[in-house]
Amino acid sequence: xxxxxxxxxxxxxxxxxxxxxxxxxxxxxxxxxxxxxxxxxxxxxxxxxxxxxxxxxxxxxxxxxxxxxxxxxxxxxxxxxxxxxxxxxxxxxxxxxxxxxxxxxxxxxxxxxxxxxxxxxxxxxxxxxxxxxxxxxxxxxxxxxxxxxxxxxxxxxxxxxxxxxxxxxxxxxxxxxxxxxxxxxxxxxxxxxxxxxxxxxxxxxxxxxxxxxxxxxxxxxxxxxxxxxxxxxxxxxxxxxxxxxxxxxxxxxxxxxxxxxxxxxxxxxxxxxxxxxxxxxxxxxxxxxxxxxxxxxxxxxxxxxxxxxxxxxxxxxxxxxxxxxxxxxxxxxxxxxxxxxxxxxxxxxxxxxxxxxxxxxxxxxxxxxxxxxxxxxxxxxxxxxxxxxxxxxxxxxxxxxxxxxxxxxxxxxxxxxxxxxxxxxxxxxxxxxxxxxxxxxxxxxxx
Amino acid sequence: xxxxxxxxxxxxxxxxxxxxxxxxxxxxxxxxxxxxxxxxxxxxxxxxxxxxxxxxxxxxxxxxxxxxxxxxxxxxxxxxxxxxxxxxxxxxxxxxxxxxxxxxxxxxxxxxxxxxxxxxxxxxxxxxxxxxxxxxxxxxxxxxxxxxxxxxxxxxxxxxxxxxxxxxxxxxxxxxxxxxxxxxxxxxxxxxxxxxxxxxxxxxxxxxxxxxxxxxxxxxxxxxxxxxxxxxxxxxxxxxxxxxxxxxxxxxxxxxxxxxxxxxxxxxxxxxxxxxxxxxxxxxxxxxxxxxxxxxxxxxxxxxxxxxxxxxxxxxxxxxxxxxxxxxxxxxxxxxxxxxxxxxxxxxxxxxxxxxxxxxxxxxxxxxxxxxxxxxxxxxxxxxxxxxxxxxxxxxxxxxxxxxxxxxxxxxxxxxxxxxxxxxxxxxxxxxxxxxxxxxxxxxxxxxxxxxxxxxxxxxxxxxx
Numbered sequence: 046x047x048x049x050x051x052x053x054x055x056x057x058x059x060x061x062x063x064x065x066x067x068x069x070x071x072x073x074x075x076x077x078x079x080x081x082x083x084x085x086x087x088x089x090x091x092x093x094x095x096x097x098x099x100x101x102x103x104x105x106x107x108x109x110x111x112x113x114x115x116x117x118x119x120x121x122x123x124x125x126x127x128x129x130x131x132x133x134x135x136x137x138x139x140x141x142x143x144x145x146x147x148x149x150x151x152x153x154x155x156x157x158x159x160x161x162x163x164x165x166x167x168x169x170x171x172x173x174x175x176x177x178x179x180x181x182x183x184x185x186x187x188x189x190x191x192x193x194x195x196x197x198x199x200x201x202x203x204x205x206x207x208x209x210x211x212x213x214x215x216x217x218x219x220x221x222x223x224x225x226x227x228x229x230x231x232x233x234x235x236x237x238x239x240x241x242x243x244x245x246x247x248x249x250x251x252x253x254x255x256x257x258x259x260x261x262x263x264x265x266x267x268x269x270x271x272x273x274x275x276x277x278x279x280x281x282x283x284x285x286x287x288x289x290x291x292x293x294x295x296x297x298x299x300x301x302x303x304x305x306x307x308x309x310x311x312x313x314x315x316x317x318x319x320x321x322x323x324x325x326x327x328x329x330x331x332x333x334x335x336x337x338x339x340x341x342x343x344x345x346x347x348x349x350x351x352x353x354x355x356x357x358x359x360x361x362x363x364x365x366x367x368x369x370x371x372x373x374x375x376x377x378x379x380x381x382x383x384x385x386x387x388x389x390x391x392x393x394x395x396x397x398x399x400x401x402x403x404x405x406x407x408x409x410x411x412x413x414x415x416x417x418x419x420x421x422x423x424x425x426x427x428x429x430x431x432x433x434x435x436x437x438x439x440x441x442x443x444x445x446x447x448x449x450x451x452x453x454x455x456x457x458x459x460x461x462x463x464x465x466x467x468x469x470x471x472x473x474x475x476x477x478x479x480x481x482x483x484x485x486x487x488x489x490x491x492x
Numbered sequence: 493x494x495x496x497x498x499x500x501x502x503x504x505x506x507x508x509x510x511x512x513x514x515x516x517x518x519x520x521x522x523x524x525x526x527x528x529x530x531x532x533x534x535x536x537x538x539x540x541x542x543x544x545x546x547x548x549x550x551x552x553x554x555x556x557x558x559x560x561x562x563x564x565x566x567x568x569x570x571x572x573x574x575x576x577x578x579x580x581x582x583x584x585x586x587x588x589x590x591x592x593x594x595x596x597x598x599x600x601x602x603x604x605x606x607x608x609x610x611x612x613x614x615x616x617x618x619x620x621x622x623x624x625x626x627x628x629x630x631x632x633x634x635x636x637x638x639x640x641x642x643x644x645x646x647x648x649x650x651x652x653x654x655x656x657x658x659x660x661x662x663x664x665x666x667x668x669x670x671x672x673x674x675x676x677x678x679x680x681x682x683x684x685x686x687x688x689x690x691x692x693x694x695x696x697x698x699x700x701x702x703x704x705x706x707x708x709x710x711x712x713x714x715x716x717x718x719x720x721x722x723x724x725x726x727x728x729x730x731x732x733x734x735x736x737x738x739x740x741x742x743x744x745x746x747x748x749x750x751x752x753x754x755x756x757x758x759x760x761x762x763x764x765x766x767x768x769x770x771x772x773x774x775x776x777x778x779x780x781x782x783x784x785x786x787x788x789x790x791x792x793x794x795x796x797x798x799x800x801x802x803x804x805x806x807x808x809x810x811x812x813x814x815x816x817x818x819x820x821x822x823x824x825x826x827x828x829x830x831x832x833x834x835x836x837x838x839x840x841x842x843x844x845x846x847x848x849x850x851x852x853x854x855x856x857x858x859x860x861x862x863x864x865x866x867x868x869x870x871x872x873x874x875x876x877x878x879x880x881x882x883x884x885x886x887x888x889x890x891x892x893x894x895x896x897x898x899x900x901x902x903x904x905x906x907x908x909x910x911x912x913x914x915x916x917x918x919x920x921x922x923x924x925x926x927x928x929x930x931x932x933x934x935x936x937x938x939x940x941x942x943x944x945x946x947x948x949x950x951x952x953x954x955x956x957x
Contacts, residue, residue, distance in 0.1 A: 100877060147869060149871075149874065155549060195806065198835060209764040356644070358647075414596055424547065431880070
């Protein structure tokens with residue numbers, strides 16, 4: 046009886062990603078103390094000690110996300126990540142899970158578009174044993190045929206179940222239209238056509254090709270000292286063999302012109318997504334776009350879209366914009382739900398909002414508020430072990446530098462009104478706007 | 493992300509792993525009772541402070557002892573509606589100023605309503621605490637309720653209901669199940685309210701509800717984080733102390749008589765897969781059986797080695813997912829729920845049968861010692877992990893406070909450790925039986941294309957903009 050909203054919440058949390066990244070201006074940045082080291086096998090190790098509670102959180106990021114799925118085998122990266130925990134050459138999954146649960150540990154593996162993540166949380170007293178299981182899964186998975194087939198059935202079931210959720214439908218349609226055959230165009234978990242075709246052989250090949258220490262980042266956070274990491278964990282990591290990888294060049298292609306996709310469903314609300322191409326995380330305009338997005342629709346109750354659509358007119362419970370920046374060029378989206386009969390009005394308001402931010406500079410007050418929030422809320426990005434482990438692996442993955450928390454306030458503070466106007470004009474191009482509506486099209490008057 | 497959960501109506505908060513804290517560990521000695529400072533101000537406001545200097549942040553939470561259980565027939569959804577209106581400004585601070593002040597201080601804010609409580613919180617740098625004290629004490633007694641704001645906010649809440657319930661077949665089933673399991677108690681209706689009740693609420697309803705329940709004697713302030721209580725308490729007293737004391741509202745509500753036979757409902761809505769949800773009436777916090785049910789929930793569905801996951805998902809390949817939730821922290825007794833979604837090709841009936849077999853096994857066979865130990869270890873570890881977040885520490889204290897006093901949080905682990913294999917058998921035999929349950933089945937209709945405009949679509953056309 047989990048409230049359904051958490052599903053939405055998790056979905057959008059992925060998109061929020063870096064939007065809230067920042068630091069403090071008028072107080073010393075609460076920068077977590079981190080030790081960085083590269084092992085002889087090229088694995089990057091990040092350690093942050095926090096002895097206030099007797100547990101440890103460990104996260105391994107592998108540069109093996111769904112953008113590496115070969116065409117026709119969408120979902121391979123995801124299945125490979127899931128397969129890590131389906132049994133190893135030393136023990137079957139049942140024993141593995143039994144041991145973990147007995148320690149009250151949690152071990153999870155999943156994939157996203159850019160990378161896969163395996164994360165472990167365990168009480169300090171059980172660290173050695175749990176870390177052994179963690180590495181067993183990461184380096185010696187057996188990918189048993191029977192277990193893989195079960196996993197495939199589950200993934201297919203999940204894909205089918207998600208079909209009833211209008212928001213998910215809209216999101217999938219949006220990505221498909223925007224990215225087309227670009228490696229970001231398909232869902233991470235694959236499609237109902239592709240997943241059934243995945244085989245154990247291909248999982249093994251994917252694993253051999255991408256799951257290497259030289260393609261990985263490991264964060265260890267919590268009640269463990271650097272010394273303990275060096276003497277107890279590192280010796281287990283060094284035998285992991287370095288391997289050459291052959292990254293394929295990424296071809297960012299996009300839907301060239303505006304397109305509207307309408308999906309007719311018997312639901313009370315229309316789920317609407319309006320957007321287009323965004324930027325890659327390394328784009329220098331990322332920070333000006335972060336501020337622009339915050340003012341337009343990223344900033345919760347202060348945002349323009351929230352004000353126009355929810356507060357003034359009561360047309361939606363949820364309306365927000367997202368800058369989804371990845372290793373390569375991602376997307377920009379405005380997402381909202383409104384009763385079918387208001388769909389057209391809401392769409393019009395979104396287009397007005399986009400036009401306005403493209404045509405006139407934001408006010409000095411709006412800019413200042415955005416900067417204050419982004420900078421002031423920064424420490425909340427890593428205020429728990431789990432958040433910190435995720436923060437550290439991503440800082441490393443996107444090459445932001447461990448001094449990122451100190452640099453960020455200045456970068457945000459240096460964004461000007463002219464910058465905001467320029468990035469809005471450059472990236473929110475009306476001639477590239479994609480619009481997806483999933484709803485009762487007759488009620489919406491959109492047939 | 494706050495955006496998405498803001499002003500969210502929680503049906504009933506059922507955690508598989510309670511968000512708990514504090515256990516006897518090498519790092520932290522002693523109990524909550526040793527570390528928490530409680531002070532009741534002369535006007536009745538209870539203040540609960542827990543210092544945690546781990547990071548320079550605080551979570552500041554005002555909990556009102558009011559939720560949908562305090563509503564009456566025909567006026568459902570009032571608590572949640574008032575929660576929305578609490579962001580519309582006071583005589584001194586407009587709604588916009590409120591949001592901007594939090595924003596400019598780098599804070600995050602939200603609020604949530606359940607059947608038992610309405611809570612408002614801010615997470616912020618600890619040196620900005622005075623801002624929060626000022627804003628929350630102000631809206632405890634100075635709220636301005638305006639017709640104009642109410643008109644649009646009612647539309648927003650109706651949109652929220654469409655999103656959460658109308659277009660989500662599983663949530664719709666859950667709403668129907670609670671309405672069937674509870675007949676005379678206020679848990680009968682959903683926290684967000686029935687659609688026609690939401691539409692019929694008036695500004696006068698809100699005004700009188702605010703006067704009755706938003707008073708210091710009906711509120712709890714919980715602050716957890718990096719502060720010194722000697723400095724904080726006088727500030728709290730200075731700001732909240734002058735709010736006049738009012739009559740403490742009655743919290744006694746009718747309970748349902750014991751159920752005397754299985755109830756069954758079916759919901760037919762457009763959906764992809766069937767869904768099974770079973771609710772069993774169980775006791776809540778003061779009862780030791782509540783802790784036994786915590787252990788049972790974990791044995792059944794906590795982790796991949798749990799009985800239901802291992803059996804139904806992994807081995808027999810019947811289910812896509814299974815869950816077990818216990819309502820330990822409900823103000824009045826609520827439901828222990830089991831839910832499962834069949835894999836394509838299987839039915840809710842098959843799952844029901846499989847779940848029944850597992851429940852019978854719990855009743856007939858004593859749990860092996862190692863399995864019992866495993867479940868307790870899982871609960872204990874989750875308890876320790878929960879200490880990592882200031883927010884969940886505050887939630888833990890507040891939720892216990894609402895039900896039976898925050899000190900009860902200290903009893904959690906010792907009570908879990910006391911649970912025996914015989915307790916499991918007895919409790920499973922007493923509560924997890926057909927005559928004590930409501931079974932809800934979602935019968936999926938194929939997804940349909942949108943139909944033409946109905947003559948009077950609810951929620952549209954009758955709201956003046």
